[in-house]
Amino acid sequence: MPITRTAGRAALAAALGVLLLTAVPAHAINSYNATPAPERTEVGALVVQWDDDADPATPDRVDWMCSGTMLDGRTFLTAAHCTSDWPAGARFYVSLDQDVQSELDAARAAHPGDPAAVAAAVAVEGAAHQDPAYPGPAGDPHDIAVVQLPAAPVAARWHFTPATLPTAGLLDSLGPQGLNATAFTVAGYGTEEAQRGPGGLTHPGGGVRMKAPLTFDALNNPWVRLAMTAPQGNGGACYGDSGGPNFATVGGRFLLVATTITGDGPCYATNVAYRLDTPAARTFLAPYVTLP
Structure with missing residues (x-):
């Protein structure tokens, strides 16, 4: 049975990209037998801006959290556990850069104390939509979501060929x-x-x-x-x-x-x-x- 995150634990859990299924966590790319993928231009990172301390006087946090794939010029596919249970006001962005971490590091140095500017420097903001049946039972947790992006800023920033989905069954x-x-x-x-x-x-x-x-x-x-x-x-x-x-x-x-x-x-x-x-x-x- 999937375990959903509470708002207070959302930042930590999403930072690990975690969904628990029978107490086993979700995961990322290994070092062995793996190589960089600059040609996979349709693959992107989900970047989130959120309030991690409930103090409006301090800047929000911005970081990459999960991965995903462009299905067309504006639709980014990811997991529902990556977009759910965030504090109110969380904002979702997508970056198709090869090295998102370096881009974030440079943006933080260029825009100290301005999380919105950091996020905008590395990614394009969109609206997240997750399967309304999430979290479902272990038989089908409905752990699927999309982030709808404005097509023009995405096209102006990155060149990519959208992924091809499979036919039914x-x-x-x-x-x-x-x-x-x-x-x-x-x-x-x-x-x-x-x-x-x-x-x-x-x-x-x-x-x-x-x-x-x-x-x-x-x-x-x-x-x-x-x-x-x-x-x-x-x-x-x-x-x-x-x-x-x-x-x-x-x-x-x-x-x-x-x-x-x-x-x-x-x-x-x-x-x-x-x-x-x-x-x-x-x-x-x-x-x-x-x-x-």
Whole structure:
């Protein structure tokens, strides 16, 4: 059963890109078998501006929180747990820059004490819409959301080709043999796998768009589970990759078939991604984009 965040914990939870499913957190891109992804121009970072101390006299906080994908010129797909349970007045932005963390660092130096200017310097503001059925039961948490952006500022700032969505029931139609033979790729801005140091386990990195190969593990409604195990040549997702894309090459086409939601805590084994070819996902997306 998904555990929703309270407003008081929203900033911390979203900073980790966390949704709990049977007490297992969501995740981001590993260091092993992963490479930078400057060519994946449709993949972006969700940037949030919010009040993290309930004191109107102090500046709001601005940071990148999750990952996502442009579906057309103005629609950014992400996870509902990335856009929900924020303090009142939270503002959502999208950046398609390759290195969002460096852009934020430079903007903070240029606009000290002005969070709105920092956010505007790195990203375009939009309106978040999440599935009204979120958080649903474990059988389908409806963990899907979009951020609707003004098309002109996005086009003026970045050049990209929107992702291609799958047809209804595509993953089911491939069958076990087809899924096992399918090449999967995960992308996002998240941190690396758990690393042990003097202070205990940490997840370094984050804020740079990366990609990694995955292989098929299991399929059900609403999940596709993808193996991240290094010996098989896989990489995978980790904290901050929530909402980010899982692509599949099917019939020579590079398709956005699922979004990262959860996985194992250390980010070594399995990426659990929300399918986009199911009736529930397509029903949510239909008002915002043209479905294949």
